[in-house]
Amino acid sequence: MKNNINQTTLHPYSRSVSIIGVGCTPFMYTMDNPETEGLTEGELFGYAAYKAMEDAGVTPKDVDFYFHGEASPFNGSNYITPNMQVSEWFGMRGKASIHHSEACCTGYLAIEQAVNAVASGKYNVVLTGCVEFGDAVADPNKPAHIRRKFDDNMFQESLKWIYDRAYTRAMMCGPNLHQDDVCAWYKDEYGLTDDQMDDTLIHMAINSRRSASKNPLALARKTYEELAKEHDFDDVMEYMKSFFNPKMTANLRASGLELKCDGAAAAIVCPTEMAHLFTNKKPIEVLGIGNATREANQAHVELLATREACRQVYELTGVKPEEIDLLMANDFFLSSQLCAAEESGYLPRGEGWKYFIEGRTAYDGDKPINTNGGRCSFGHAHAASGLADVYEAVMQMRGECGERQIKKVPKTSFIRGFGGAQNVAAIILRTKE
Amino acid sequence: MGVKLERIVKTYYDNLAAGKITARKCQDCGAVEWPPLLGCNTCGSTNMEWIEISGHGKMIQMVMPSPITQRPEMEDIRPYCLAVVEIEEGPVVNVMVRGVNRKNKNLVMEKMPGVPVHATIIPRDGYDTVIFDLDEVPEVPKKAK
Numbered sequence: 138m139k140n141n142i143n144q145t146t147l148h149p150y151s152r153s154v155s156i157i158g159v160g161c162t163p164f165m166y167t168m169d170n171p172e173t174e175g176l177t178e179g180e181l182f183g184y185a186a187y188k189a190m191e192d193a194g195v196t197p198k199d200v201d202f203y204f205h206g207e208a209s210p211f212n213g214s215n216y217i218t219p220n221m222q223v224s225e226w227f228g229m230r231g232k233a234s235i236h237h238s239e240a241c242c243t244g245y246l247a248i249e250q251a252v253n254a255v256a257s258g259k260y261n262v263v264l265t266g267c268v269e270f271g272d273a274v275a276d277p278n279k280p281a282h283i284r285r286k287f288d289d290n291m292f293q294e295s296l297k298w299i300y301d302r303a304y305t306r307a308m309m310c311g312p313n314l315h316q317d318d319v320c321a322w323y324k325d326e327y328g329l330t331d332d333q334m335d336d337t338l339i340h341m342a343i344n345s346r347r348s349a350s351k352n353p354l355a356l357a358r359k360t361y362e363e364l365a366k367e368h369d370f371d372d373v374m375e376y377m378k379s380f381f382n383p384k385m386t387a388n389l390r391a392s393g394l395e396l397k398c399d400g401a402a403a404a405i406v407c408p409t410e411m412a413h414l415f416t417n418k419k420p421i422e423v424l425g426i427g428n429a430t431r432e433a434n435q436a437h438v439e440l441l442a443t444r445e446a447c448r449q450v451y452e453l454t455g456v457k458p459e460e461i462d463l464l465m466a467n468d469f470f471l472s473s474q475l476c477a478a479e480e481s482g483y484l485p486r487g488e489g490w491k492y493f494i495e496g497r498t499a500y501d502g503d504k505p506i507n508t509n510g511g512r513c514s515f516g517h518a519h520a521a522s523g524l525a526d527v528y529e530a531v532m533q534m535r536g537e538c539g540e541r542q543i544k545k546v547p548k549t550s551f552i553r554g555f556g557g558a559q560n561v562a563a564i565i566l567r568t569k570e
Numbered sequence: 571m572g573v574k575l576e577r578i579v580k581t582y583y584d585n586l587a588a589g590k591i592t593a594r595k596c597q598d599c600g601a602v603e604w605p606p607l608l609g610c611n612t613c614g615s616t617n618m619e620w621i622e623i624s625g626h627g628k629m630i631q632m633v634m635p636s637p638i639t640q641r642p643e644m645e646d647i648r649p650y651c652l653a654v655v656e657i658e659e660g661p662v663v664n665v666m667v668r669g670v671n672r673k674n675k676n677l678v679m680e681k682m683p684g685v686p687v688h689a690t691i692i693p694r695d696g697y698d699t700v701i702f703d704l705d706e707v708p709e710v711p712k713k714a715k
Binding site for chain 1: 632636637639662
């Protein structure tokens with residue numbers, strides 16, 4: 138393919154770093170529930186942070202530094218230094234922090250930031266957290282608990298903020314093509330018909346919703362089979378192809394688009410050799426993280442940036458795709474599951490679509506993907522989604538996922554972050570025995 | 571040659587207003603950046619010179635618009651598709667291509683990849699931009715009555 142993309146060679150961390158604690162709020166529409174209406178940034182971030190600290194066996198006194206991620210802090214919270222505004226909510230008054238913002242990739246790069254900070258030797262215990270109000274945005278003139286709905290029109294309008302103003306917005310195509318680019322490329326490359334792609338995406342949605350139905354933190358927990366019955370359809374496929382699930386893009390139906398919502402997630406990392414000082418749980422070592430970016434005016438943004446990020450992390454770690462037991466892929470466009478699975482080598486090129494149709498990527502299949510339900514069922518609290526995926530991978534690797542636990546507890550997980558027109562991260566985690 | 575502080579974006583749009591579609595060609599490796607940028611993404615050089623591009627290209631991917639990709643501000647350029655186009659000078663870019671509609675899309679698709687297109691400058695609100703047109707818009711045979 139004739140598309141130049143610069144390559145980067147990664148070098149080993151100066152010391153091994155592991156995740157020792159994770160925390161995550163439910164992903165939710167806070168304003169729609171009397172029990173959650175009025176929740177604020179400090180409360181969501183603080184809850185996830187304290188849960189991660191509790192899980193890690195550390196207290197705020199043990200934490201040296203924290204990273205704060207929010208995809209759109211000015212819009213969602215009316216803040217431009219959001220780390221400052223939440224820093225006192227979880228016992229870390231006066232401790233240093235920094236905010237970062239990479240749209241939907243924020244939560245994946247949140248792990249990258251924390252690992253680098255510890256690997257450098259500067260800090261030993263680092264908290265990294267993300268919060269997003271994707272459904273209930275700030276009212277700039279009122280206290281933080283009074284919010285307003287971020288409706289779809291406002292959301293679509295806000296999406297332009299992730300696109301280049303020099304050329305991309307003026308040329309109009311990039312911001313509108315990317316929803317369909319992976320599907321169009323895949324169909325052209327492997328000769329799939331529109332119907333085959335539609336079936337693939339529908340099965341993806343069904344598989345992911347089954348996982349979410351068994352996840353108490355997930356936003357949408359009613360299976361598509363149940364929804365079909367409620368609408369008097371005997372056949373779930375018939376329901377999924379009906380006007381109840383219309384095509385929203387050339388390829389993606391409503392079931393293939395994100396459910397934007399509110400939520401937060403956090404993780405604690407420390408040098409692997411120090412993990413035993415805090416917890417008896419097995420540390421989850423971060424073997425490496427590949428990164429690539431590609432602006433939306435360029436062709437095949439997601440595909441080529443994912444390819445480069447995967448190349449980097451495999452080259453660094455020496456891990457082979459066949460060693461991956463669980464794949465998490467940021468799938469605010471559901472087709473991302475297919476792209477991430479084939480570019481990471483988790484599923485064979487040109488054959489991956491069949492695995493979805495055969496149900497093999499469900500939590501109880503042999504090639505599990507997005508066992509938390511992913512962005513179209515678990516929900517998408519934009520910045521927080523990446524750390525929610527890290528939360529899921531860690532819980533699966535500990536065997537603590539209850540009903541949706543993968544039978545063979547994963548030892549190695551691959552997490553493909555994506556977002557922001559577009560950043561990509563390729564993270565490999567491995568249980569440290 | 572060191573980097574120069576220059577108004578590349580403004581120059582590009584000024585050139586469009588004068589009816590020219592311009593790019594920047596690397597004098598070290600020969601790669602072309604379109605739309606134009608400060609440095610070369612192929613070799614990293616800042617030794618770039620302005621060139622006028624031919625405007626000819628080939629469409630290598632096409633996607634029809636849909637409920638959420640059909641924007642009110644794009645009504646005036648209908649009918650169109652969302653496309654990946656490789657221009658004659660090398661760059662492969664996401665662009666709008668006019669001339670594809672629901673009736674003739676299958677005829678266009680039959681000739682993919684590589685359908686010839688050419689660049690057109692169109693006015694927007696206070697600036698000009700570039701979209702592409704099919705070199706030949708296929709006519710759909712009328713159904714026999």
